[in-house]
């Protein structure tokens with residue numbers, strides 16, 4: 683079934699439920715909250731009982747291994763739902779700060795929470811396909827140096843997946859096409875297309891494109907085109923369809 687996932691903050695859950703009811707069969711939802719806020723875990727728990735099929739995206743100014751985050755990972759395991767995390771270590775927009783920091787040590791979490799299904803995305807997760815990650819550069823360009831954390835951990839940990847959405851996912855595919863072809867083939871069961879694109883018309887209006895190569899274009903559409911270009915038809919089907927259905931437990 684072709685459904686869009688509404689990445690919903692706990693406080694907006696009524697809006698998500700309203701849209702799901704208004705457009706039958708079109709949407710499903712994830713729920714997110716800052717676990718350091720009192721009542722967040724109880725709220726997330728209730729939302730999962732109310733039909734949310736995942737937790738995320740988690741995007742808070744906390745460490746990825748903070749105590750509250752670890753409670754979220756346990757909650758996801760208990761409810762057999764994935765948790766989507768925005769990893770961002772540094773930003774040229776100083777006011778933004780970091781989000782779920784400490785990705786360099788995230789293998790400890792992957793080991794400690796084996797029953798939790800993690801989906802990584804965003805700047806630092808995707809910059810880390812390369813062994814060299816420049817400081818203060820969100821979208822590194824040029825050839826990927828083999829041995830990056832994300833590339834290794836996708837191979838080493840069965841509970842880590844990757845969401846190729848947004849400028850960061852697109853950049854990971856386009857900075858080094860020959861790497862991208864091998865990377866998609868290597869992790870063909872672990873990667874999935876997400877749009878995370880605010881484009882209103884599929885032609886780039888309001889798409890939030892940040893990369894020069896994406897200016898005036900729909901980020902989601904461009905990323906789908908690259909996935910198609912860099913993979914075989916059967917792998918493309920996994921990336922754009924079946925992996926997400928399996929991980930999100932959506933009926934096909």
Ligand SMILES: [Zn+2]
Nearest residue numbers: 739741768804
């Ligand atoms: Zn994000």
